[in-house]
Amino acid sequence: MTTTAPPARARRPRVRVLARVLPTLLLVALALTGPLLAPESTDRPVTAPYGSADDTAALGGDLLGRDVLSRLLHGGAPLIGTALAIAVVVTSAATAIGILAALRPALGRWVERTADLAILLPAVLGIMLVALAWPSGxxxxxxxxxxVLGIPYAVRVVAAAAAPLAATGYIETAAAGGERLWYLMARELLPNLRSTLLALFGLRFVEGVYVVSIAAFLQLGPQPPEADWALMIRENAPGILLNPWAVGAPCLAIGLLAISVNLASEALAPARPTPETPL
Known part of the structure; x- marks a missing residue:
């Protein structure tokens, strides 16, 4: 029987990949080591409320006169950790369910219908329902x-990418040869979905950052006096005209984090397959 091998992958130049990945690594490293670099305590006032930048506070003070720079250096790790956990759990669960749905079409139809219904729930409403039902969470x-809100959409993405691969000759040959389901999922389909999964992971990470930020703005999730980029934006919004850095610095940090992670995930994904003549 004639089979078609998985398409060959082209390699991206290492310098180009490093140039896109390095900003993410530096930003994450700065967020993780930030508490060690902070010049002041995160809860001790050093200026007047919304004090302007000076020698004492390089980015001025927040609503309570606390050092904005110190709180900025402390606030990245919790946000990045939460977003990373969200991205890992959503991508892992969606990968397993999506590949299984592609290999078992009968199950796939039920998965798609369930995902379609779950996607209809507005994200903000879902966050409020869960957070309000679990007030101490x-x-x-x-x-x-x-x-919970991210898995249905991610499953649809993985299933759509895995379905054409599940119908190719090399998968059918492996299944006809008696290979077990877990082998088909982990050894045959999963390696050929690397590009899709890396892009999905990047999107889920960015979505996690945005979800936590929106929740903080709605007074859900992290609470004062915790140092958190998203919480800093909500707390200091009333004084943005007095000290723009109190709001602008965490906004800039979140934006740079989202952009750099997307660029890194795109750079790490395999290049487009090179044309190949079927055997």
Missing amino acids: GRLAVGAAAV
Whole structure:
């Protein structure tokens, strides 16, 4: 029987990949080591409320006169950790369910119908329902809401990418040869979905950042006096005209994080397959 091998993947130049991945690594490293670099305590006032930048506080003070720079250096790790956990759980669950749905079409139809119904629920409403039903959950409740709301869409993406591969000759040959389902999922389909999964992981990470940020703005999730980029935006919004850095610095940090992660995931994904003549 004639089979078609998986398409060959082209390699991206290493310098180009490094140039896109390096900003993400530097930003994450800065967020993780930020507490060690902070010049002041996160809860001790050093200026007047919304004080302007000076030698004491390089980015001025927040609503309570606390050092904005110190709180910025402390606030990245919790947000990145939450978004990373959301991205890992959503991508892993969607990968398993999506590949299984592609290999078992009968199950896939039910998965698609369930996902379609779940996608209809507005994200903000879902976050509020979970967070309000679990008032003591804090950041964990927001993360759980993001996972529940993110899996249906991610499953559809993975299933759509895996379905054409599941119908190719080399998968049919492996199934006809008696290979087990887990082998087909992990050894035959999963390696050929790397590009889709890396892009999906990047999108889920960025969505996790945005979900936590929106929840903080709605007074859900992280609560004062915790140092968190998203919480800093909500807390200091009333004084944006007095000290723009109190709001602009965390906004800029979140934007740079989202952009850099998307660029890194796109750079790490395999290039487009090179044309190949079927055997």
